[in-house]
Amino acid sequence: MELVSLGTYSSLTEANLIKARLESEGIPAIVQADDVGSMTPTLITVRGVQVLVRSADRPGAMETLERMLGGAAD
Numbered sequence: 001m002e003l004v005s006l007g008t009y010s011s012l013t014e015a016n017l018i019k020a021r022l023e024s025e026g027i028p029a030i031v032q033a034d035d036v037g038s039m040t041p042t043l044i045t046v047r048g049v050q051v052l053v054r055s056a057d058r059p060g061a062m063e064t065l066e067r068m069l070g071g072a073a074d
Contacts, residue, residue, distance in 0.1 A: 002055045003030065006065060008048035015049040018065065025064050027057045 006022075009015045012033055019029040030052040053061045 003052040004055045004058050006051045006053050006058065006061050008050050010048060012049050015051050018051050018068065021068050022051075022053065022061055022064055025060075027053060027061050027064065029053050029061070 006018070006029070009018065012031070015031045015033075019031050022029040031049060032052055033047075033049045
């Protein structure tokens with residue numbers, strides 16, 4: 001199973017909201033933040049937080065993200 005990035009977000013909260021929305025539509029997702037950033041929350045916004053999905057799920061995840069964000073997908 002190959003994971004691909006759906007996007008990089010500025011906060012853990014934003015990434016978790018996107019993950020929850022994807023999962024509510026049956027698309028498994030993973031939130032990945034740098035370990036250093038998790039110990040120092042201000043670094044998360046510098047490095048970003050990624051939302052990962054299976055490569056096969058990426059097209060559907062992008063459609064969901066576009067609907068969620070009003071067309072502002074990465």
